[in-house]
Amino acid sequence: MSASIHVALWQVAASLVLVAIAIAISRWRQADLERDIAVATVRSIVQLTLVGYAIKLIFEADTIWLVLALLSVMVLFGALTARSRAKNVPGAFWPLLIALSIAAATTLGLVVALGVFEPTPRYLVPVGGMVIGNAMTASAVALNRLGDEVGDSRARIEATLALGATAREAALPIVRRSLRSGMITLVDSTKTTGLIFFPGTMVGMLLAGASPTDAVRLQLILLYTLLGSVAIAGVLATSLAYRNFFTPAQQLREPAEVPT
């Protein structure tokens, strides 16, 4: 598809100047993100380097099992990361793990079944990573919102339960809003793609020397795949997680008795 380009280590190091600017701004405006930015930078170097080696190994081994193992690890870490952002949601790990697994399996399965991508490591690894990453972000945002909304709407939820509504019925409006907030970022960025920003894959392909037509087509496929995965992950995570706020007798749990 393209001639490969070479990026030297000094070029990567030079780009750290921008990280320094981010830290300086955070300190200047007392955003209290300096430590987070530093941790994020170190983690990105370590994680991407390790993943780079892992991908190299997987490409060389050329077996689907290693791909599945890598994707499983990504799903696991995705669920753990998303859980840490959905602190107000009790027992969020399992809903997230199930949501990410099914979103990844369904979307990757579909694009392979439709013949969009070949079932080879070269496609499945990067596309799987994007699918899981976006599904993770969307579910984390959705569950974060869900936790906040249940906290803010306790009176209304209880008043609805008091009418004899089921937990599902009482939680429906907030589950709907949570799903929406999880999906809206990707939907909006898909709307403005190409106008306001160039998505990562397209930028990467253009930088690597691919033709603009190929870059655009691949980017479109990925955007649509991501929309599907984000919707599946969001609906599963919210539909499973809201239940943890309620008892089997359709009672809203007290915040103190919510297991975390």
Added chain:
Amino acid sequence: MLFELRDVGLARSGRQVLDSVSAEIPVGATAIVGPSGAGKSTLLRLLNRLADADSGAVAYRDRPLAEYDPLELRRRVSLVPQLPALLDGTVASNLSYAAELAGIELERDRCLELAGLDPGFAERDVSKLSVGEQQRAMLARALAQSPDVLLLDEPTSALDHAARDAIEATLAELRGELEISLVLVSHDPEQAKRIADWVVRMEGGRAVAAGPLERVLA
């Protein structure tokens, strides 16, 4: 007996909110009175299983509460919370929702009238109502389910004197017109005297007295 509580205990966040509460609540109008933090609202929530006791037993019409399906129970024993909490939409959509849950046909204008609201309120957006009007809409919504019992948690605490008097008059009329029992939580013994004929007095999570109005609040 409408409700019967035996040695009911309930703790929240390490605090004993209800401590060996035993009391009977007959058909009619009962007031649960006592100072703030006495456990009145918690007790009320047990009666339609919005919460369950940690220990002891609660019976409704001589059957343990646990034997009732909570959803069925809540449609017969309807709770109106202290602060209005209507669903987004119009008064009418709130009433229809409640009637639909109870599986009965909505007599909209009658419910509104019983709650002291003009039928013209039906199409009003709930966000545009005053707190007093919202509280009446909550009452109308509860009545849309034709409940046997209305549980009212400090129904007038957010209202001024005029609105309070109007709600109290509405409750008195309800008792006259419908065969409905009321269980009302109030921190105001005078309100209990105006509305109830049976009183449960709570203090520090315990029912310190229960009986006819004249005896308990003499």
